[in-house]
Amino acid sequence: MAGKPGNHHHGGSGLPVYHGKFGERQAARLLWRAGFGPRPGEAAKLARRFNLRGAVHSLTRPKGKEHLKGPQPVDEDGLPLAPFDAYGHDELWWLDRMVRTNHPMVERMALIWHDWFATADVNSQKLSIEQAQLFERRWMGPFPDLLADVTVNPAMLIWLSGLDNTRRAPNENYAREMMELFTLGASNEAGYPYSEDDVREQARALTGWDADWEDDVGYVNFHFDAKRHDAGAKTIFGQTGNFDWTDSCRLCVGHKAHKTFFVEKLWSYFIPVPPTAKTRKALERLYVKHDHAVRPVVEAILMHPAFYRGPSMVKPPIVYIVGLLRARRGGIRSDWSWISDLAGQRLFRPPNVAGWNEARWLDTSTFRGRWIAANYIAGYDAIDDEATYSATEGPKQAVRKALQFWGDPQVSTATRKGLERYAGAVATSATADWQQDTFRLLRQNALRMLVATSPDMQTS
Amino acid sequence: MSCNHCEELTRARLMRRAVAQAGNGLPSIEPGMPAPAGTGLSRRSFLLRSSAAMLSVYGASRLRLGDLEAGVAQAAGANDPVLVSIFLEGGIDSLSVLAPTTDPTYRALRPSLALDPDAGTAFTEDPRLRWHPAAASFDALHRAGKMAVAPAIGYSSPDQSHFTSRHYWEVGGLSPREITGWMGRLLERIGTADNPLQGLSLDGSLSPALATSSVPVAAVDGISYDLWARGVWGTPEELMFGAVADLGAGGARSKDPGLRSAAGAATQAMQLRTQLEPFSGEEINAPVAYPEGEGSWFGENLSALAAMLAAGLPIRCAAIQAPGGFDTHDNQAESFASDLKLAADSIAAFQADLEARGLANRVVTLVWSEFGRRPEENDSGTDHGAGGAAYVIGSRVNGRMVGEFPGLDQLDPDDNLRATSDFRGLYCSLIEQWFNVDAGAVIPDAASFARPTLIG
Numbered sequence: 010m011a012g013k014p015g016n017h018h019h020g021g022s023g024l025p026v027y028h029g030k031f032g033e034r035q036a037a038r039l040l041w042r043a044g045f046g047p048r049p050g051e052a053a054k055l056a057r058r059f060n061l062r063g064a065v066h067s068l069t070r071p072k073g074k075e076h077l078k079g080p081q082p083v084d085e086d087g088l089p090l091a092p093f094d095a096y097g098h099d100e101l102w103w104l105d106r107m108v109r110t111n112h113p114m115v116e117r118m119a120l121i122w123h124d125w126f127a128t129a130d131v132n133s134q135k136l137s138i139e140q141a142q143l144f145e146r147r148w149m150g151p152f153p154d155l156l157a158d159v160t161v162n163p164a165m166l167i168w169l170s171g172l173d174n175t176r177r178a179p180n181e182n183y184a185r186e187m188m189e190l191f192t193l194g195a196s197n198e199a200g201y202p203y204s205e206d207d208v209r210e211q212a213r214a215l216t217g218w219d220a221d222w223e224d225d226v227g228y229v230n231f232h233f234d235a236k237r238h239d240a241g242a243k244t245i246f247g248q249t250g251n252f253d254w255t256d257s258c259r260l261c262v263g264h265k266a267h268k269t270f271f272v273e274k275l276w277s278y279f280i281p282v283p284p285t286a287k288t289r290k291a292l293e294r295l296y297v298k299h300d301h302a303v304r305p306v307v308e309a310i311l312m313h314p315a316f317y318r319g320p321s322m323v324k325p326p327i328v329y330i331v332g333l334l335r336a337r338r339g340g341i342r343s344d345w346s347w348i349s350d351l352a353g354q355r356l357f358r359p360p361n362v363a364g365w366n367e368a369r370w371l372d373t374s375t376f377r378g379r380w381i382a383a384n385y386i387a388g389y390d391a392i393d394d395e396a397t398y399s400a401t402e403g404p405k406q407a408v409r410k411a412l413q414f415w416g417d418p419q420v421s422t423a424t425r426k427g428l429e430r431y432a433g434a435v436a437t438s439a440t441a442d443w444q445q446d447t448f449r450l451l452r453q454n455a456l457r458m459l460v461a462t463s464p465d466m467q468t469s
Numbered sequence: 470m471s472c473n474h475c476e477e478l479t480r481a482r483l484m485r486r487a488v489a490q491a492g493n494g495l496p497s498i499e500p501g502m503p504a505p506a507g508t509g510l511s512r513r514s515f516l517l518r519s520s521a522a523m524l525s526v527y528g529a530s531r532l533r534l535g536d537l538e539a540g541v542a543q544a545a546g547a548n549d550p551v552l553v554s555i556f557l558e559g560g561i562d563s564l565s566v567l568a569p570t571t572d573p574t575y576r577a578l579r580p581s582l583a584l585d586p587d588a589g590t591a592f593t594e595d596p597r598l599r600w601h602p603a604a605a606s607f608d609a610l611h612r613a614g615k616m617a618v619a620p621a622i623g624y625s626s627p628d629q630s631h632f633t634s635r636h637y638w639e640v641g642g643l644s645p646r647e648i649t650g651w652m653g654r655l656l657e658r659i660g661t662a663d664n665p666l667q668g669l670s671l672d673g674s675l676s677p678a679l680a681t682s683s684v685p686v687a688a689v690d691g692i693s694y695d696l697w698a699r700g701v702w703g704t705p706e707e708l709m710f711g712a713v714a715d716l717g718a719g720g721a722r723s724k725d726p727g728l729r730s731a732a733g734a735a736t737q738a739m740q741l742r743t744q745l746e747p748f749s750g751e752e753i754n755a756p757v758a759y760p761e762g763e764g765s766w767f768g769e770n771l772s773a774l775a776a777m778l779a780a781g782l783p784i785r786c787a788a789i790q791a792p793g794g795f796d797t798h799d800n801q802a803e804s805f806a807s808d809l810k811l812a813a814d815s816i817a818a819f820q821a822d823l824e825a826r827g828l829a830n831r832v833v834t835l836v837w838s839e840f841g842r843r844p845e846e847n848d849s850g851t852d853h854g855a856g857g858a859a860y861v862i863g864s865r866v867n868g869r870m871v872g873e874f875p876g877l878d879q880l881d882p883d884d885n886l887r888a889t890s891d892f893r894g895l896y897c898s899l900i901e902q903w904f905n906v907d908a909g910a911v912i913p914d915a916a917s918f919a920r921p922t923l924i925g
Contacts, residue, residue: 363646372737380738463736
């Protein structure tokens with residue numbers, strides 16, 4: 010009941026709801042964490058049009074058909090992307106959707122599931138893309154359906170050895186990860202939620218999936234083959250039956266450790282400090298009450314006071330890059346694979362099955378990657394004609410202009426003052442006549458980089 | 470002492486250039502800038518000034534020379550031991566580096582790839598083995614007592630996935646989901662919170678072996694950490710990098726931990742850029758010749774590392790991958806010798822460079838690969854195996870064999886070479902004997918591994 014002043018509570022759910030000011034700052038955080046940041050003016054517009062609930066619902070329950078705004082990307086030769094065939098175009102296909110979509114949260118949730126069910130290179134761009142499309146389709150779950158679809162998804166069947174898991178030679182790869190990484194966690198306060206025997210028995214239940222190999226194509230015709238399935242009795246989590254892969258999924262979701270694992274993991278994608286025990290339990294109740302639907306839990310997290318009052322989060326590299334492109338209303342114009350790789354996150358190439366390490370997005374190397382990404386995007390529109398540039402532009406004016414370039418993001422007073430100090434220092438250093446316009450032009454290009462790489466822009 | 474004097478001169482020359490460049494155009498902004506170089510500044514103050522130069526634009530007084538500069542200066546002990554890790558990617562065929570050339574089993578398993586019985590040179594510690602002709606510089610290091618050879622190193626239940634096995638070596642344990650590297654965890658013990666150079670990747674992206682959970686480490690592409698912005702040059706450019714650090718310093722004072730961590734990355738990036746500025750675009754005048762031609766970047770980066778160490782930069786662990794591909798499933802005869810020769814000659818040149826610069830007593834080099842290869846050849850190459858090779862090189866290294874060569878008559882259940890030493894024991898020795906740190910704090914289950922005597 011207590012709660013901080015200004016927090017209301019959901020009727021009966023026990024979940025606090027943020028009830029402070031919902032202005033441009035709060036809207037911008039919502040758009041960054043539940044999407045890929047605002048297009049110019051979008052945060053202010055969202056805050057003007059909606060209250061908190063309306064704004065959250067505009068993302069979680071988007072109206073109208075999804076469409077991609079703006080021109081389709083082309084490769085260096087002006088040809089359309091070939092996502093299934095051309096190297097790197099699978100990543101470009103997805104980046105382009107993130108940049109141009111009018112339903113950003115669909116893509117952001119798909120990116121979250123890509124990290125949650127991290128599948129790396131399976132030697133087929135087509136199968137990688139089809140898995141991403143599964144994440145888009147199941148962006149709001151319900152979780153049991155998502156888990157079932159992932160379990161027999163072709164890319165996953167290759168990645169975690171599902172095709173090698175047979176009655177005669179059970180392979181434990183997927184069985185272990187589905188419990189440890191996807192549904193239950195390795196250990197929790199109550200100890201280990203599953204035993205090594207459970208791993209072996211789950212592996213037996215999951216047997217039976219197969220595919221055909223075609224030279225020059227790869228795996229095709231993924232199917233369940235009863236002859237490869239171990240139809241005998243298994244004992245999983247103390248229950249015995251002639252379980253198959255659907256039972257495997259059902260038993261995991263029904264395990265008492267699942268709801269806590271799910272709620273804490275989902276929360277961690279949106280809020281950098283863990284939920285209080287009270288909030289966590291309320292979210293668990295909400296999750297179970299709605300038959301393991303994802304949307305009610307996501308909406309409760311996005312309306313939680315900790316989302317707006319808590320500390321900021323470092324943006325994942327893909328979100329940072331896509332966000333800069335959206336802020337510029339730009340599109341994918343070149344091969345972004347190596348740049349996002351330098352920044353520490355390459356789509357379809359998570360470092361391992363545990364996904365990316367969100368706690369370590371920034372180091373000197375990935376900072377340089379982000380710098381290079383910002384330079385690429387800002388560089389498209391770098392100013393180069395000093396003849397037309399003002400020789401008298403003042404520092405504050407220059408900073409305002411650089412912020413406008415990125416759609417007027419809100420920055421802290423400390424950052425704004427730092428930018429103005431820089432602008433002033435450049436003006437002071439321009440002593441010769443020829444430097445007056447030239448240095449101001451160079452300063453504007455530099456200020457754009459300083460805004461894009463500032464601590465404020467790396468976080469939301 | 471005389472040695473320190475030499476390093477002093479090298480450092481002075483390099484740092485003078487940094488101050489001079491950084492100072493270019495600054496005096497008109499802030500009259501209290503560092504004094505021009507060559508005025509008898511101490512070793513410590515050269516370092517301080519060079520890294521403070523950028524930040525000073527916006528007021529050294531406000532930053533009070535910051536924790537970062539102080540940390541770098543304090544970390545720059547000229548006697549601190551250094552470890553360099555060199556990775557031979559793909560799983561090098563250890564049975565071709567040191568081959569049992571007269572063993573009938575070897576000749577039967579390797580009908581097309583076996584070396585001639587009297588090829589290369591004899592291995593002085595085991596009469597059954599001979600060095601590959603391309604490994605002559607390894608032989609020389611070994612004969613000089615500067616190289617310890619592990620002829621069959623690995624771990625129990627070996628994994629034959631490149632990814633998994635390499636990961637084990639990188640994290641220093643058999644945990645698939647460990648996310649910090651073994652050198653990273655070592656740096657948590659011996660490093661500081663304010664010196665990204667202490668763990669330095671020299672090939673562009675951070676080596677997983679250097680990944681830490683708290684202290685900063687750095688990755689550079691070669692020796693430079695170049696950043697540029699389109700349409701920005703001259704004084705506005707120099708001031709821009711100062712401003713990145715300034716914005717980082719501002720963010721570092723925020724109450725918001727997310728903002729602070731982003732600010733920290735910006736500050737460290739600019740610090741690294743400043744630290745490496747003296748080397749940017751400059752030729753390193755190495756005192757020895759490194760291999761030229763294809764793959765020469767490897768020797769260039771090693772010579773740059775030697776130059777950085779000579780300049781007193783506070784590097785403790787460095788990591789680099791050798792050129793060439795040792796995943797020789799096919800056509801092994803064509804690529805193996807040249808790749809081995811390039812790697813061995815470059816590594817030997819690095820050791821000679823360190824000796825010429827008077828640094829050889831401070832540096833140990835570990836050369837490793839994720840596994841060895843199958844004793845039985847396939848058509849024209851070899852598939853993934855188990856027991857592989859590691860080499861520990863340095864003037865302070867005890868050049869005695871680690872483990873023994875197990876022979877080919879008793880292979881493991883997968884027909885691979887049995888490991889006679891565990892890489893984790895090797896790590897424990899390096900951690901304890903070279904860095905004087907309790908390996909139990911770095912390597913899981915450290916107590917269970919035998920420690921070969923590597924140093925002294």
